[in-house]
Amino acid sequence: MTSATERPEPQTPSTIRSAAIRxxxxxxxxxxxxxxxxxxxxxxxxxxxxxxxxxxxxxxxxxxxxxxxxxxxxxxxxxxxxxxxxxxxxxxxxxxxxxxxxALEREEALAVVAALRTAVPGTSFAVERTGGIHYEPDYPPFQLDPVATIASAEELLSLDAPNAAEPILKLLAFHPTLAPDDFLVTAREAAGVHGSITRSSPTALLEISGLGxxxxxxxxxxxxxxxxxxxxxxxxxxxxxxxxxxxxxxxxxxxxxxxxxxxxxxxxxxxxxxxxxxxxxxxxxxxxxxxx
Incomplete structure (x- = not known):
């Protein structure tokens, strides 16, 4: 079994495979x-x-x-x-x-928030925990969650947060005007040492997981x-x-x-x-x- 930070061995996409698909x-x-x-x-x-x-x-x-x-x-x-x-x-x-x-460690999530606030002003955040999502007032959730806590990311990630005992699955970062791929490149340069940053939305919404x-x-x-x-x-x-x-x-x-x-x-x-x-x-x- 690989560790939480170990990357799987990459495979060459063009290589022809003969083994049966399992x-x-x-x-x-x-x-x-x-x-x-x-x-x-x-x-x-x-x-x-x-x-x-x-x-x-x-x-x-x-x-x-x-x-x-x-x-x-x-x-x-x-x-x-x-x-x-x-x-x-x-x-x-x-x-x-x-x-x-x-999980994404709390300290790393806070470091990502600090780095993106500096590098990309206007970014808003959400915190996805095992028990549900919580977000900042300016963050546009895909679905409104009636039990979500709405507060600054720093408050949502504090040790005093109501859901602080629940592991963090990922941090989400949204920017209202940047092109999605530009936001991804900038975020990786600014905060990539603190987490794995990717995107799957057509909007400028990034998803940050633990390193590896x-x-x-x-x-x-x-x-x-x-x-x-x-x-x-x-x-x-x-x-x-x-x-x-x-x-x-x-x-x-x-x-x-x-x-x-x-x-x-x-x-x-x-x-x-x-x-x-x-x-x-x-x-x-x-x-x-x-x-x-």
Whole structure:
């Protein structure tokens, strides 16, 4: 098992893999889910067929556990998901119970806040803990949470905060005017020594996890526990927070609707999320057909 700061050994995306696929790792938004956040019948059938064939399916997402209802009815076998960009492993058979946490340390979260306040004035923050999200007054949450604490990030991260005992899964940083990729570059330069910084939103919203925590590193840990190597994994994604996972997996696919960096870095491409791109490849894998 890798440590919390150890990165999985990178794989060359263009390398041809001959081993049979034993595990499918798929992102959700922009990948498995259609734009209306539904799972198509074709995709549901493909996931079920994979599990019947003995191929495990992992949902690997930036979403928190409480937002996994979109796929909870479509889990089979183990029912595990990797959430919050690798910070939590969740059992969907048990109502989204978090069974493993790779936390962002409080001191590092505070250091990121201080660095971004200086480097990018106008940034607002939210703190995602195991018990839910809490945010600053200027932060625009995707969904209003009636039990969220609304206060400055420094207060939300203080030892006196109401939820201080709950581990921090990730820090979120939003800027109202910066271009998303520019914000990511600036944030990594200013605060990258304190956490792993990525993005999955079309807006200038960044997600900060503990150093070394990513979809790839947690997936690598889960696979190692099952005796599954990267050459036996097929991965799917569309955004920068998927890049490490797609590079690690022996077989990887960018959706047609993917971010340009993902399309460039990934040797395999499939059709878009609204055209069931994940299902198309799963069907070919199960049929033993040549893969694009």
């Amino acid at each position: 595990l499918i790792a798929t992102d959700l938004d922009g990948t498995l889910l259609r734009d209306d956040k539904t799972v198509s019948r074709r995709t549901i059938d493909a996931l079920a067929a994979a599990e019947r064939a003995g191929v495990e399916v992992f949902f690997v997402t930036g979403r928190p556990a409480r937002w996994m209802d979109v796929v909870s009815d479509h889990v089979h076998g183990h029912g595990l998901a990797i959430c919050a960009n690798g910070a939590a492993v969740v059992d969907l058979h048990q109502g989204g119970r978090i069974i493993d946490v790779r 925590v990513s979809k790839a590193s947690t997936l690598a840990r889960c696979c190692a526990e099952r005796g599954i190597g990267p050459s036996e994994v097929a991965a799917f994604g569309d955004m920068p927070n998927d890049l490490e996972m797609l590079s690690w997996a022996g077989t990887s696919y960018a959706m047609a609707n993917a971010h340009p960096d993902v399309l460039t870095a990934t040797s395999g491409h499939t059709v878009g999320n609204n055209d069931d791109g994940v299902a198309v490849i799963i069907e070919r894998i199960l049929a033993g057909a040549d893969l694009p």
